[in-house]
Amino acid sequence: MNFIITATLKAVKQIYNEEIAESLINIQETRKEFEGQVTIVVFPITKISKKSPEETATAIGEYLVKNVAEVTAFNVVKGFLNLSIADSYWLNLFNNELLSDDFGKIKANGKKVMVEYSSPNTNKPLHLGHVRNNLLGYAVAELLKADGYEVFKVNLVNDRGIHICKSMLAWQKWGNEETPESSGLKGDHLVGKYYVIFDKEYKKEIEALVAQGQTEDEAKKNAPLIKEAQQMLLAWEAGDEEVINLWKKMNRWVYDGFAVTYKNLGVDFDQYYYESYTYLLGKDTVEEGLEKGVFFKKEDGSVWIDLTADGLDQKLVLRADGTSVYITQDLGTAQMKYDDFDMDQSIYVVGNEQDYHFKVLFLILEKLGKSWAKGLHHLSYGMVDLPSGKMKSREGTVVDADDLIAEMINTAKEKTEALGKINDFSDEEKEELYYNIGLGALKYFLLKVEPKKRLLFDPAESIDFQGNTGPFIQYTHARIKSLLAKANFKSNVILSVVEGLEPTELEMIMLLAKYPEELTNAAKAYSPAFLANYLYEVAKLFNKFYHEVPPIVKEENKTLKQHRLNICKVTADVLKAGTAILGINVPERM
Incomplete structure (x- = not known):
């Protein structure tokens, strides 16, 4: 949405004869209860306009509709300027960027x-x-x-x-x-x-x-x-x-x-590093710290650091007999790595x-x-x-990883067989499917929660083909692949002309377009939960889209049919690429 930022800067210059910093232009996605797709928060601009938020938003909105072809209408809610963006903009974005082989592939930044x-x-x-x-x-x-x-x-x-x-x-x-x-x-x-x-x-x-x-x-x-x-x-x-x-x-x-x-x-x-080697490290670092005056030695010969000024305490870094403590080797290992x-x-x-x-x-x-x-x-x-009594471990204290994996695969088998949709699968295909569903459920359930939060994991609850679960996302991917196969989809056909967009079509394009941004936000936060929950929103919205548009395979308008199949294809690609980052395999059929 850089063109909106650029146009807003021009609007402020034209209307108020003032130049403002780009950082003051705050753009958000429009809330669903209001008309439009893009919202400008105008409160920071009122310092320049010397007008009320409503007056400021109206003046900028009128300028944008008049001067920017992509902006077709606006409405003002207090200090929020909601803009309606032309379907042609979203279609061009979809055809030129989302259908590109490079969509979602972020260039190397040179950092390790x-x-x-x-x-x-x-x-x-x-x-x-x-x-x-x-x-x-x-x-x-x-x-x-x-x-x-x-x-x-x-x-x-x-x-x-x-x-x-x-x-x-x-x-x-x-x-x-x-x-x-x-x-x-x-x-x-x-x-x-x-x-x-x-x-x-x-x-x-x-x-x-x-x-x-x-x-x-x-x-x-x-x-x-x-x-x-x-x-x-x-x-x-x-x-x-x-x-x-x-x-x-x-x-x-x-x-x-x-x-x-x-x-x-x-x-x-x-x-791999091994503590049997790294436990010897760190003593050189302690000597370095003594020379720099960062550490001090007590009368008994032990070495310490005083961190009380930093709100911590005094910390032992080397025992009096010259042997390491845990932090000694961590200091050395950090340097070695x-x-x-x-x-x-x-x-x-x-x-x-x-x-x-x-x-x-x-x-x-x-x-x-x-x-x-x-x-x-x-x-x-x-x-x-784990909920009490759900699983017993081999030793009766903690739940063994191998037991948990086996339990997940077995639960996936029971739930999948109960649906009765895989009778034509070979035994090998069935086993692979049970594994993918079981492990997908486990991984998604653990990763959709913010890392810092303690969580309660219920194996049975995690394997559900509806709701915010791994199997729901897997099933959505398999459904799309089945649809594309029935429609004899040709991935290399890109059509740029469609007469208008259905509301859910527009929602799908907007949500899919956010994939690279969601990747970057999740990486910056070190939080797979950001990506996991985004993928759930994609799968959920696709199912809404699938049910609200007329049957795609039966669509007689070839241009419209191809366009909607393209949406299906990009959705499947995003689900597959995103889940792969989470370590989850999405089956071609379920």
Whole structure:
């Protein structure tokens, strides 16, 4: 709508003999209860006009109707000037831009961004919280890619520490050389099984020590199992060959298991980092901070930073014995990632329980004078809850990602078979459809909610072929593809002459034209929810359009038929491209 901005600037100059900044011209889409498609908010202009908002809007409206061919009428509602734009403008926009092969493809901006997500522990399988993390991280990465960035997807795996040693020790004691092959379990499930066994046996030891008179805190520290696990961690850090070999073997099981889950979720990574390497990083950064006076050393030799002036607290960055704390390695890892990729932005997709940690991390890096620190962003997200009793996990505590995926596919199968519309599908086609619907439902339900919000996920509710769901959007796409096939649609035919537009035709063109803007807005906000809900509006409006215009396939006016088929084609393209960014596959038929 640049021509409206340009014309409004001319109108102000002509009517009031004043030049105003382009930033004062505020254009919005006209609210549905008023006539018109474009609204100019004239309140900022009244400072120049020295007239009431109504008088100012009327004067500008009269000028635009007289001098701009595309503006056919106007009406004024208080300080809002509503403009009616000629059908010919929208048709030209549709034919020249929306039907172009380049529509929705944003040019490269030359900037690089890293998105770090997943970051699992190698002592247990991925769970529901990881599912939201992975889907959010993947979608944000794809959004940024669509908005013209060069994107690097990174996974920092937490593959060391006491929690890993717990699984290792339990397998040593009670595993009887069990393997994924001998047990029939995915490797991550097998390792998770021994983490649970450790926890149960550890609790038994605590109870026994408490019964002997120790406090619970004393018992937790003195239980033989935890002491053995701590010794194993020390042996790992000392490079003990037997411990290292066991660690490598069990981690390989886990990585193989994760790979299956990642594939089923449809997420991928360009680079893996491992905490077993990065935990050694950061000490050079601490030395640098001491030299610059950013950090200070206490009498016991520990190193700290004082952030009280910034409304935070004092933060330990290196223990008195010279060993790292969590933030030490994060400082080093941040530097390493920048050295590796030289990116303009780095986004950490991590739950909101780590909000304070990232506030401190980014502030420290800024104080250290890291030029790239301003480009760091914590994409904080809320937890996911399930309705009580909806699903039980393997361990009875958190919902396993693989169980959830299987549940979604099974629910999709039940609901699809109940509709009875896929009798002519082969078994292979049916399985693919159940997968696409189940995963589409899961992804859409989790991504349509703003990341910061905690959400309640109901698997059955998410698989609904009506309403704001993934399957509704998938079904709309399949319906369009079926319609285009019946009409023997030729995609290379562009006709520029149509006598007038039906109201829903105009609405469709206006909504579809917003796709590139919606992509950019979603990317800027790091919010796939913007795009998800836009795609729902497109699907919803298309179904209205489909029911309100006369049957397209039977339309005798060839020009009108082709034009409406073109609208169908662009709608399908937008739904397919947009859902692909969210990681959702849209079937050709359902």
